[in-house]
Amino acid sequence: MTPSPVHGILQNASMVDFPGKLAAVFFLAGCNFRCGFCHNAALMGRAGAAGLPWGDVERTCRKFRDNWVDGAVVTGGEPTLNPAVFHVVEKLREWGFSIKLDTNGSRPQVLEKLLPLVDYVAMDVKFAPADYPGRAGFGDIDALTESIRLIRERAAGYEFRTTVIEAWHDAAGMRAIGEWVRGAKLHVLQAFVPRDELPDPACRGMAETRAEILHAYADLLRPCVGRVEIRGEF
Numbered sequence: 001m002t003p004s005p006v007h008g009i010l011q012n013a014s015m016v017d018f019p020g021k022l023a024a025v026f027f028l029a030g031c032n033f034r035c036g037f038c039h040n041a042a043l044m045g046r047a048g049a050a051g052l053p054w055g056d057v058e059r060t061c062r063k064f065r066d067n068w069v070d071g072a073v074v075t076g077g078e079p080t081l082n083p084a085v086f087h088v089v090e091k092l093r094e095w096g097f098s099i100k101l102d103t104n105g106s107r108p109q110v111l112e113k114l115l116p117l118v119d120y121v122a123m124d125v126k127f128a129p130a131d132y133p134g135r136a137g138f139g140d141i142d143a144l145t146e147s148i149r150l151i152r153e154r155a156a157g158y159e160f161r162t163t164v165i166e167a168w169h170d171a172a173g174m175r176a177i178g179e180w181v182r183g184a185k186l187h188v189l190q191a192f193v194p195r196d197e198l199p200d201p202a203c204r205g206m207a208e209t210r211a212e213i214l215h216a217y218a219d220l221l222r223p224c225v226g227r228v229e230i231r232g233e234f
């Protein structure tokens with residue numbers, strides 16, 4: 001059977017990944033960032049490998065649809081790196097799903113073409129611009145700025161989101177993030193949660209983000225955006 005670019009499908013539908021939808025989550029391999037705190041690091045180096053057979057993907061999708069799953073999240077890695085992301089989106093639409101795209105914002109030329117095809121986009125705004133090269137291994141800040149603009153102006157639904165790492169984020173950085181996304185409808189803050197399998201050993205021992213830090217940073221973002229949401233158990 002023909003391999004798809006889908007390298008994994010979350011076994012159970014998610015109630016938290018696509019606002020307002022019960023969603024199946026599809027993982028595409030490969031990423032052009034090198035975040036030491038990546039929760040999907042196993043996908044980072046598998047860009048060229050064959051994915052699941054299309055037949056398996058379709059069977060899984062039909063099962064989800066039969067169980068009231070109405071959303072599909074296309075995530076990674078970084079989905080915009082794979083030209084076949086367009087085919088994935090087309091098939092998911094054909095099978096009846098509303099579609100959300102997760103992106104790191106590094107490929108605005110691809111994002112621009114995907115925006116009319118998806119219902120919701122979540123872009124990670126991980127750090128203030130100056131901290132990207134050191135913390136995420138990516139330095140094309142103009143590309144990120146262009147993605148922020150495209151999403152703000154053209155996405156049907158969207159959110160920008162930041163996973164707050166206490167050791168790496170501070171008030172000045174959060175203010176810089178606020179300025180970067182100024183005028184956005186929604187910015188989501190979520191807690192960093194350490195795990196043993198994170199790629200950077202230094203991140204494995206970092207503390208889980210405290211609720212009071214998330215609330216303090218939310219206050220800093222509020223003057224810049226329409227709404228700030230703290231996601232998780234806070």
Ligand code: SF4
Pocket residue numbers: 031032033034035037038039040041044076077078104136
């Ligand atoms: S952009 Fe996302 S998938 Fe890529 S390395 Fe960073 S956290 Fe992992």
